[in-house]
Amino acid sequence: MKNARSRQVSPATVLVWDVPVRVFHWLLAVCFAGAYLTSESEDWRLVHVTLGYTMAGLIVFRLVWGFIGSRYARFSDFVRGPAAAASYLRSLLHGKPQHFLGHNPAGALAILGLLALGAATAATGWIVLQESSAELWEEVHETFANLMLALVLIHIAAVIVSSRLHHENLVAPMFSGVKHGQPEQAIRRGWCSIGLLVLLVVAVFWWLQWKMS
Numbered sequence: 097m098k099n100a101r102s103r104q105v106s107p108a109t110v111l112v113w114d115v116p117v118r119v120f121h122w123l124l125a126v127c128f129a130g131a132y133l134t135s136e137s138e139d140w141r142l143v144h145v146t147l148g149y150t151m152a153g154l155i156v157f158r159l160v161w162g163f164i165g166s167r168y169a170r171f172s173d174f175v176r177g178p179a180a181a182a183s184y185l186r187s188l189l190h191g192k193p194q195h196f197l198g199h200n201p202a203g204a205l206a207i208l209g210l211l212a213l214g215a216a217t218a219a220t221g222w223i224v225l226q227e228s229s230a231e232l233w234e235e236v237h238e239t240f241a242n243l244m245l246a247l248v249l250i251h252i253a254a255v256i257v258s259s260r261l262h263h264e265n266l267v268a269p270m271f272s273g274v275k276h277g278q279p280e281q282a283i284r285r286g287w288c289s290i291g292l293l294v295l296l297v298v299a300v301f302w303w304l305q306w307k308m309s
């Protein structure tokens with residue numbers, strides 16, 4: 097028994113999410129939450145607008161990184177279309193969840209939705225700032241923000257549910273970058289320098305906004 101157990105090969109811990117993906121994710125979450133919470137108050141307008149611009153910049157960065165980033169950050173790795181998403185959801189319902197080391201196909205659709213709604217919310221917010229009589233655009237801006245909130249809540253619920261179904265904590269890797277997998281599945285570089293550059297650019301932008309207010 098002891099020998100049989102010692103012969104079991106447990107998967108190694110491998111790097112999956114590079115630093116730019118993690119920095120992007122948590123900055124995006126902070127920006128959206130902060131912008132949403134400050135949306136009703138005139139006193140917090142500068143913070144609201146600054147977080148909106150930051151969200152727009154982060155999304156542009158993520159779109160570029162989706163083409164040139166590491167393996168699991170690339171759209172080609174995780175965008176598989178509605179049929180693959182439906183098949184993944186069916187596998188969950190049948191209690192035999194398909195396993196993906198990167199994003200699963202259903203999560204991928206939510207990710208594309210979040211990127212699109214984030215871009216639409218930021219763009220309509222910018223239009224509201226430019227126009228003096230922008231009531232219609234304000235309505236559109238609020239609608240996009242509320243749709244994004246709904247999708248964020250679905251996203252968080254889905255992460256919790258699939259963590260339970262897969263018996264795998266999916267949240268911790270969004271901080272540490274690592275998951276259980278085979279060594280050949282690991283990405284080779286964490287791209288820490290690019291992640292730090294994103295943080296630096298955001299920090300300088302926030303400082304400039306505060307200085308010029």
Ligand code: HEM
Nearest residue numbers: 117121125128129198199200203207210248255266267270
């Ligand atoms: C405003 C809030 C949030 C937004 C806008 C958001 C958006 C996103 C986006 C765009 C991705 C894709 C990451 C990438 O590939 O670059 C993602 C993935 C992920 N998010 Fe969030 N997120 C939010 C909050 C959260 C929270 C609170 C949690 C933790 C409970 C969370 C957990 C995750 C996890 C685990 C993944 C990876 C999913 C997977 O394994 O496929 N997110 N999120």
